[in-house]
Amino acid sequence: MRLYLTALNPTDSVLDGFLPAAARLGLPVTVLTDQPSAWPASPAQRSGAEVAGADVRDVRGVLDAVYRRRGRPADRGERPVALLSNSDHLQTPTALAAEYLGLPGKDWRAALRSKDKRLTRRTVADAGLDRVAAVALGPEDPPELAGTVPFPAVVKPREGVASEDVYLVDGVAELRRRVAEIRARRPGQGLLVEEYLTGDLHTLETLGDGETIAVLGGWRTSLGPPPTFTEEALDWAPDLPAPVLAQVLAQLDALGVGFGACHTEFVVADGRARLVEVNYRLIGDRVDLVMAELLDLPLFAHVIRIHAGDPLPPLPDPVRLARHARVEWVCADRSGTLVAAPGPVDATGPAGVLLGSRPLRTVGVTAPLTGTNRDYLAALHGIGPDPATVRDALRDFRAAHRWKIE
Structure with a gap:
C-alpha cells in the first residue's frame, strides 16, 4: 500500500506535517510534483518519501505518474491506499484522479466550486443562502463591465490564493489601475470584482x-x-x-x-x-x-x-x-x-x-x-x-x- 500526495513547491504542511505522519503510520509515500528539483534532496528531510515528477495540474498527468510507478517490476501489485493534496491548485485534478482509481476522495465538483470564487458565489446564491454582488472579468473584458458592483469593492484573481493581487478599490479609476497591474503580472488571468464584505x-x-x-x-x-x-x-x-x-x-x-x-x-x-x-x-x-x-x-x-x-x-x-x-x-x-x-x-x-x-x-x-x-x-x-x-x-x-x- 502506498500514499500518493500531489504537490507543487515544498511546504511546511507537507514536509513537517503529512510526511512525518505517514512515516509514523508505516505508509510509504510518493510525492508527485511538477517541481521535483525544488524538494529536499535528502530523503531524511522528507521523512523517507520519494519525489517523482508529474504534470500534477492535469488529471491525466497524475494518473500517468501513478501507473508508471506501479509498473516498476519491483512494485507490481502494489496498490495506492490514498491519493490526496494539500494544494489549493491541485484539489480538482487530484479528486478526479482519486475517483478514477476508486479511492476515497473529495467530490471534484465541490473542489472546483471552492477553488473558483465565481462558482463559490453563484452556488451559495443559488442555494438562497447569501448573495454577494460580483462580476467576473475575462482577460479581455473592460473593468467597466463590473459597474454594477458597489464601491468600495475588491478585485482579485478568480482562482487566486494567499491574498495575491487582491486589492480594495474605491472607484472606477482605481479599479482600472489595479486590473491593469494584475493583468501585467498575470496575462490571461480571469478576475473577480465583488462587493467589500465588512465585519x-x-x-x-x-x-x-x-x-x-x-x-x-x-x-x-x-x-x-x-x-x-x-x-x-x-x-x-x-x-x-x-x-x-x-x-x-x-x-x-x-x-x-x-x-x-x-x-x-x-x-x-x-x-x-x-x-x-x-x-x-x-x-x-x-x-x-x-x-x-x-x-x-x-x-x-x-x-x-x-x-x-x-x-x-x-x-x-x-x-x-x-x-x-x-x-x-x-x-x-x-x-x-x-x-x-x-x-x-x-x-x-x-x-x-x-x-x-x-x-x-x-x-x-x-x-x-x-x-x-x-x-x-x-x-x-x-x-x-x-x-x-x-x-x-x-x-x-x-x-x-x-x-x-x-
Missing part, C-alpha cells in the same frame, strides 16, 4: 469523512492596512454563536464540502456570516502545525486515514479547550534581501507559554514586497493558558529577535 474576519477549520463533518476550531484574523489584505495575526477563537456556525456550515454543505480538511474564511457582521473564500485543504503558513499542537491531535494522520477510507475519529471539543493560541507573522516592510534572521527557535515563557519561531524566508533571498503572505519572513506562535498571557509572552519573544532587510 470581523474569522476562519472555520473542519474535517469530514463524507458522512459527518466536525469542527476542529477557528481563528480570529487581524489584517494589515488596506488596500491589501495581508494577515498579520490569528487568535484562537472557536466559540462562534450557534446561528453563525450554522450559517457557515450550511454554505459549505451547498458547495458540497464534507470530505477531508477544509479552511474557510468568512466575516461576521450583525449576526450574519458571509464567505470570503473556501480553501479545501488545511489552513497553511504553519497554523495547521500549531493547531495540531494546541489540540494535542494527530491532525495530519487523521487526514491521511480519512483519505484511506477510515471514518472520522473522535475529536476534542475545541470550545472546551482550556488553552489559547496566537500566531503572528513577521512581514517584510520593503523589497530587498533578507540579511539577518533567527533560525528555528523554541522556548518556554512566563506561565509556561510555549513559544516558537520558524523561518519562512531564507537569509540571502531577495524578494519584492507583494502585500501578501509571500512577504512573511517568519511565523511565531504562543500556546498558553489565556489570551492576555499568550499575547504578552509573544510580544516579548518577538522583541528578542531581529529580522533585517537591505
Whole structure:
C-alpha cells in the first residue's frame, strides 16, 4: 500500500506535517510534483518519501505518474491506499484522479466550486443562502463591465490564493489601475470584482469523512492596512454563536464540502456570516502545525486515514479547550534581501507559554514586497493558558529577535 500526495513547491504542511505522519503510520509515500528539483534532496528531510515528477495540474498527468510507478517490476501489485493534496491548485485534478482509481476522495465538483470564487458565489446564491454582488472579468473584458458592483469593492484573481493581487478599490479609476497591474503580472488571468464584505474576519477549520463533518476550531484574523489584505495575526477563537456556525456550515454543505480538511474564511457582521473564500485543504503558513499542537491531535494522520477510507475519529471539543493560541507573522516592510534572521527557535515563557519561531524566508533571498503572505519572513506562535498571557509572552519573544532587510 502506498500514499500518493500531489504537490507543487515544498511546504511546511507537507514536509513537517503529512510526511512525518505517514512515516509514523508505516505508509510509504510518493510525492508527485511538477517541481521535483525544488524538494529536499535528502530523503531524511522528507521523512523517507520519494519525489517523482508529474504534470500534477492535469488529471491525466497524475494518473500517468501513478501507473508508471506501479509498473516498476519491483512494485507490481502494489496498490495506492490514498491519493490526496494539500494544494489549493491541485484539489480538482487530484479528486478526479482519486475517483478514477476508486479511492476515497473529495467530490471534484465541490473542489472546483471552492477553488473558483465565481462558482463559490453563484452556488451559495443559488442555494438562497447569501448573495454577494460580483462580476467576473475575462482577460479581455473592460473593468467597466463590473459597474454594477458597489464601491468600495475588491478585485482579485478568480482562482487566486494567499491574498495575491487582491486589492480594495474605491472607484472606477482605481479599479482600472489595479486590473491593469494584475493583468501585467498575470496575462490571461480571469478576475473577480465583488462587493467589500465588512465585519470581523474569522476562519472555520473542519474535517469530514463524507458522512459527518466536525469542527476542529477557528481563528480570529487581524489584517494589515488596506488596500491589501495581508494577515498579520490569528487568535484562537472557536466559540462562534450557534446561528453563525450554522450559517457557515450550511454554505459549505451547498458547495458540497464534507470530505477531508477544509479552511474557510468568512466575516461576521450583525449576526450574519458571509464567505470570503473556501480553501479545501488545511489552513497553511504553519497554523495547521500549531493547531495540531494546541489540540494535542494527530491532525495530519487523521487526514491521511480519512483519505484511506477510515471514518472520522473522535475529536476534542475545541470550545472546551482550556488553552489559547496566537500566531503572528513577521512581514517584510520593503523589497530587498533578507540579511539577518533567527533560525528555528523554541522556548518556554512566563506561565509556561510555549513559544516558537520558524523561518519562512531564507537569509540571502531577495524578494519584492507583494502585500501578501509571500512577504512573511517568519511565523511565531504562543500556546498558553489565556489570551492576555499568550499575547504578552509573544510580544516579548518577538522583541528578542531581529529580522533585517537591505
